[in-house]
Amino acid sequence: MSTAAGSQLPPSSIPIYTTVAAYREWRRKAFEERKSVGFVATMGALHEGHLSLVKRSLAENDLTVVSIFVNPAQFAPHEDLATYPRTFPQDLELLSAQSYTASHADSTEPSVIRKASAVFLPTVPEMYPSGISQNTAEQKGTFIEVKGYGHQMEGKSRPTFFRGVATVVIKLFNAIEPTNAYFGQKDIQQALLLKRLSRDLLLSHPDPNHIHIIPTARDPSTELALSSRNAYLTQDGHKVAPVLREALKAAETSWDEGATKSECVQNAVAVIETRKALALSDGLNVDMRLDYVELNNSDDFEVIDAQSRKSEAGSHPVILSGALWVDKTRLIDNIILGDGNKIIA
Template identity: 80%
Template sequence: MQTAVGTQLPPSSIPIYTTVAAYREWRRRAFEERRTVGFVPTMGALHEGHISLVKRSLAENDLTVVSIFVNPAQFAPHEDLATYPRTLPQDLEKLSMQSYVVSDPESTGASTIRKPSAVFLPSVSEMYPSGISQDTAEQKGTFVEVKGYSHQMEGKTRPTFFRGVATVVTKLFNAIEPTNAYFGQKDIQQGLLLRRLARDLLLSHPDHEHIHIVPTARDPSDELALSSRNAYLTADGRRVAATLREALQAAEAAWLQGFAKSECVEKALQVVESRKSRASAEGLHVELRLDYVELNNADDFEVVDPQTTKNEMESRPVILSGALWVDKTRLIDNIILGEANRIVG
């Protein structure tokens, strides 16, 4: 296990690398052995959504690396950096339990077992040698911005978020040098933006065609998108947390029936307002506040015209997305309308 001087890490059956230099020695050997490396970047507090990405990587790559790094640059000064859940011992335990059996068709029943190969666990100073502030006006050093693709959808509410994402993922790609990288559909704008980043910057590890967006993992009871922030929900909040999913499904049904975009959004708003009324009648102590519901072109994230219908899009993928505050917890979700297999899979 590679650790920084004076750092006490939890026990782990998986090698942990806390510095880029130590990790790169491991990666050099993988290059020499011509072994493929899958990469799952996370901020920790791992749940089944993260694990689904790890499983996908284990199935498709010789080696799998998981990073755990809570990135200060994607939190605005008023956001929840200090309280973001940190559960490293449990995260390492969950990762150690993952495996994938690979059968050798040329042998008589022989097989190998793939398990996560390494955890990259850098410090803030390792990732930001010039220092980092949550206030972009005070930041110094090198940052990455994908111009024209960061102000729509999530970027409209969180204007500095994708600058932080693009910067840290560029750093991680440079450090990890993965063959394939895996992201969840819940953060669809992030995945598509990173594909564009990899293409525009001519990245080779991974190239843009090897950035995979995997379908959102959901709670089987109500289809709530799994998220580390779900841990913030109160008992009453959890009872209404699926409201956003239900609202998006109402908009999707209207879209498929040929309604215009503006009418689809209205259907979603009606679901939220109805659930607010029911929550009050049920005596639930919870506040629901819709941030947005919108339809955007998947190619450039531009807002779909209010009068546009499904037929006018000619099966081009459209992102139906939304964000909902449940008390102080902000939940996001999306549905791909049209040819989703062009984006997710």
């Protein structure tokens, strides 16, 4: 099948749309045929985490669209926009290999093999017609801010991040008009903010009940959360990177045993400090710097009081999250404390 964009793009069995206008022609036909459309938003450099979202969409929708767009608005001026991994030909190969066999309830009907239906690959000018700067003071045009919910957790370390995420995702939702959208638990605050955004802006495609948060995909041997930025890790970095997950698990165990929030955080920090000392004694050439370990309410992201315990957490799940620098690679992860089924699909 030829691509829907120019010849400079690699050959693809999946139609590629680089403009909103071209994509909307395809989407209009799906509306007319009353077909559901699942959507997975990515910045490319696809891995099994992205593919788990694609697989979920293939299983639950007639059609599946994947966007690939490295969004300048969610990178601060000092962050890695220029060096962020861009692997579009390999991304297409991975997407083309994904499929789901949908069987009809009526056994006389043949099964249908679903594959990715379209790739939305917009340019920066297509997504930001007024232009875009990584410096928010220089930006012109329309931007979205989720007031009061984006300054905690990741927002504390990356103060302009969620403004950029909210802006680009509302643009993507407006362009794609998905029936269902899928996001990973690794970016739990982002996913919950997008549910709130959908509700606050009265979106119909998707409405908040059709934004699904899927469990974090992990390395099967180390439980390291999969991320495109893991490609930055050195060999020594890969050896120590799983410590963030180990630290959060230690905090989870303490929480379940009735420890205070402060004690849980202390235990997590102790795990990381022990691993730092071990790395030094083993002669590993790696620099580990803890950004944060924190416990937050899942409804408003407010920090849990230092003396709070599991028995006092109430009905809302608690988000235990952390961020760790391994050399120049920033790793994030989280665990839902309490009834995760209220959050995770």
